[in-house]
Amino acid sequence: MALTRRNFVHTVGLGTAGALTATLIGSRGRENFIWSALEPTLHAVDPGMIVISSNENPMGPGAKVIAAIQSAFGADGGRPGRYSGGARDLIDALAKKHGVKPENIVLGCGSTQILRSVTHVFTAKDKPLVATIPTYEECADYATLMGNKVVGVALDSEFKPDLDRLADASQGAGLVFYCNPSNPSSTFAGARATRDFIAKLNSQSPGTTILVDEAYFHYVTDPDHETFIPMAVQNPRVIVARTFSKAYGMAGLRIGYAVGHAETIKQLASWDAGSGTSSLNVLAMAGAIAAVEQGDAFITKERARNAAVRDFSMKWFSDRGMKPTDSQANFMFVNIGRPVREFRDACRKKNVVVARDFPPFEKTHCRIAFGTMDEMQKAVKVFGEVLGKSAAAAA
Numbered sequence: 001m002a003l004t005r006r007n008f009v010h011t012v013g014l015g016t017a018g019a020l021t022a023t024l025i026g027s028r029g030r031e032n033f034i035w036s037a038l039e040p041t042l043h044a045v046d047p048g049m050i051v052i053s054s055n056e057n058p059m060g061p062g063a064k065v066i067a068a069i070q071s072a073f074g075a076d077g078g079r080p081g082r083y084s085g086g087a088r089d090l091i092d093a094l095a096k097k098h099g100v101k102p103e104n105i106v107l108g109c110g111s112t113q114i115l116r117s118v119t120h121v122f123t124a125k126d127k128p129l130v131a132t133i134p135t136y137e138e139c140a141d142y143a144t145l146m147g148n149k150v151v152g153v154a155l156d157s158e159f160k161p162d163l164d165r166l167a168d169a170s171q172g173a174g175l176v177f178y179c180n181p182s183n184p185s186s187t188f189a190g191a192r193a194t195r196d197f198i199a200k201l202n203s204q205s206p207g208t209t210i211l212v213d214e215a216y217f218h219y220v221t222d223p224d225h226e227t228f229i230p231m232a233v234q235n236p237r238v239i240v241a242r243t244f245s246k247a248y249g250m251a252g253l254r255i256g257y258a259v260g261h262a263e264t265i266k267q268l269a270s271w272d273a274g275s276g277t278s279s280l281n282v283l284a285m286a287g288a289i290a291a292v293e294q295g296d297a298f299i300t301k302e303r304a305r306n307a308a309v310r311d312f313s314m315k316w317f318s319d320r321g322m323k324p325t326d327s328q329a330n331f332m333f334v335n336i337g338r339p340v341r342e343f344r345d346a347c348r349k350k351n352v353v354v355a356r357d358f359p360p361f362e363k364t365h366c367r368i369a370f371g372t373m374d375e376m377q378k379a380v381k382v383f384g385e386v387l388g389k390s391a392a393a394a395a
């Protein structure tokens with residue numbers, strides 16, 4: 001249990017999934033949507049709901065991105081009627097931004113497509129997937145669906161990846177999913193520790209590929225922080241996944257990418273991701289080009305906005321004796337000392353939506369994303385009411 005959510009597929013079936021498709025187009029509540037299929041009363045994007053369940057940027061994309069999407073319809077509104085357009089331009093813009101070559105990049109319909117493609121290419125019946133428990137489950141779910149083995153390694157006492165144990169468990173593995181910052185724990189392994197971990201893994205298990213998921217990269221405030229894109233370009237055993245869904249505020253648009261060695265990227269592109277016509281949408285690509293070209297100021301501002309909300313939200317819980325893990329992301333994992341389902345259901349009745357269960361911590365730890373400051377000020381009032389006496393007494 002705990003590392004995959006595959007039982008969702010068995011439980012829900014195609015009929016239900018089809019009926020809920022419209023909910024997916026909203027940019028907030030998407031990750032939660034997956035689980036809301038089990039709880040059909042949830043309408044995560046209803047006006048008035050505070051949706052802090054899916055780790056999104058509550059501000060959405062900036063004005064430049066919206067303008068680019070609007071103009072991508074074309075003067076006659078006909079451009080979205082064509083299959084392709086924009087993939088090459090987006091790859092070029094990303095290559096320039098990261099100082100890599102276009103052949104080092106492949107696009108995906110969200111980084112979800114990247115995670116699935118990498119799992120498809122690098123795991124097999126005799127090549128398991130290794131990841132922490134808990135983790136973001138996409139790769140583990142997909143490996144399980146393919147009938148491939150998944151090995152889980154517990155987090156350490158600070159809810160960080162136990163890198164020595166992870167390296168040791170990865171001998172002979174096909175793929176290590178290395179989510180940093182980690183979802184759902186929100187913690188972070190520093191750049192030096194990550195470099196040492198990758199070096200150890202490369203030498204102990206040269207055939208094992210490492211997928212470094214940098215979905216929350218832009219939210220890190222710890223100075224011991226760097227992207228593994230330069231390493232990925234040189235090292236065929238390292239792939240970095242990035243997304244426009246988080247700090248760029250474009251979750252509903254569905255666009256992400258991988259950066260890696262040219263040979264690795266060729267392998268991924270030839271299988272599925274990034275052909276430019278099969279799964280990418282022209283409006284998302286136009287928006288993503290504008291997001292890249294708008295420069296770093298947007299991200300710097302978003303990181304600062306998030307850090308202020310993070311500090312406020314974490315302090316609220318800490319002051320009441322409920323310690324969150326050290327968040328380096330746009331969400332926190334906090335010990336509320338009671339089953340999360342109870343807490344979640346009670347919050348939802350008061351129009352606040354927090355995240356699903358993350359076994360094995362479903363009896364204690366809740367993942368709460370950071371909304372706007374205004375949303376969090378309202379949300380903590382609800383948390384105070386729901387948590388009752390214990391929260392009020394410490395206030």
Ligand SMILES: Cc1ncc(COP(=O)(O)O)c(C=O)c1O
Nearest residue numbers: 110111112136183215243245256
């Ligand atoms: C760690 C991590 N990776 C990847 C994703 C997938 O994001 P997307 O497909 O929107 O890029 C998520 C979504 O929440 C995530 O938390």
